[in-house]
Amino acid sequence: MKNRVNVLGIGITVLNLRTALDAIADAVRERRKGYICITGVHGVMEAQDEPAFKNILNGAFLCTPDGMPMVWAGKLAGHREMSRVYGPDLMLDVCAWSETSGCRHFFYGGADGVAELLAQKLNLKFPKLKVAGTFTPPFRKLTTDEENGLSEQIRAAQPDILWVGLSTPKQEKFMAEFLPKLDVTLMIGVGAAFDFHSGRVRQAPPWMQRSGLEWFYRLCCEPRRLAKRYLRNNPLFILNFFLQLTGLKKFPPP
Numbered sequence: 001m002k003n004r005v006n007v008l009g010i011g012i013t014v015l016n017l018r019t020a021l022d023a024i025a026d027a028v029r030e031r032r033k034g035y036i037c038i039t040g041v042h043g044v045m046e047a048q049d050e051p052a053f054k055n056i057l058n059g060a061f062l063c064t065p066d067g068m069p070m071v072w073a074g075k076l077a078g079h080r081e082m083s084r085v086y087g088p089d090l091m092l093d094v095c096a097w098s099e100t101s102g103c104r105h106f107f108y109g110g111a112d113g114v115a116e117l118l119a120q121k122l123n124l125k126f127p128k129l130k131v132a133g134t135f136t137p138p139f140r141k142l143t144t145d146e147e148n149g150l151s152e153q154i155r156a157a158q159p160d161i162l163w164v165g166l167s168t169p170k171q172e173k174f175m176a177e178f179l180p181k182l183d184v185t186l187m188i189g190v191g192a193a194f195d196f197h198s199g200r201v202r203q204a205p206p207w208m209q210r211s212g213l214e215w216f217y218r219l220c221c222e223p224r225r226l227a228k229r230y231l232r233n234n235p236l237f238i239l240n241f242f243l244q245l246t247g248l249k250k251f252p253p254p
Contacts, residue, residue: 006251009054010057010254012074014082028161036061036187038064038066038085038190039070040066043168045233056173058254064090065085067215087192088193090190091188099129107194109164111136115135118165119131133157147181175189215234
């Protein structure tokens with residue numbers, strides 16, 4: 001439905017927060033099923049070694065530019081209107097819109113108690129927000145009984161949007177698999193937004209987010225968990241994007 005920028009073979013949707021919200025609102029009103037991937041360097045690089053994951057990203061209703069490198073790639077391609085569509089910011093904008101639209105929300109993911117705390121915090125910020133339910137999954141694949149229980153809970157709750165707070169690529173794979181199985185219009189994978197908005201983890205200062213240094217802030221906060229991700233993926237992304245820009249390596253568009 002929207003233009004996409006080819007970033008190492010991943011189609012990043014040409015968006016900003018306003019146009020992303022407009023697309024989400026239209027999909028909810030028209031009940032057009034789809035999943036939304038909030039995609040940055042980590043997701044793009046994970047997809048380089050996993051064709052199935054690349055197909056999941058390219059099959060998304062929206063693949064938003066999460067992280068300034070995606071925005072810079074879009075601007076280099078001539079899309080001046082493109083700006084960062086960051087998961088935590090998108091969640092707040094959608095919740096604000098939902099106070100008048102009646103959109104219903106379900107929160108899936110996070111550590112024990114995080115989804116419930118997130119729902120409480122968002123209801124304090126947006127008193128008219130309609131929270132249909134929460135579900136904290138185990139740190140493993142759901143059993144058949146758990147899948148059936150989730151499906152029944154979703155059917156009874158009747159949410160319009162299911163927010164998924166897992167890590168990449170786990171959340172994207174979950175959405176692609178379960179969108180046909182669950183009675184929900186949109187799934188949006190927002191990862192760390194669950195931890196940020198529940199107050200469990202601090203966000204990077206706005207100036208670091210704008211300058212593309214959020215990864216460094218998060219690395220300093222969680223070096224053991226994130227060192228391998230950032231210290232491997234970031235240099236590889238820079239190298240491969242240089243090769244793509246110069247035409248020395250081809251990355252077939254989606």
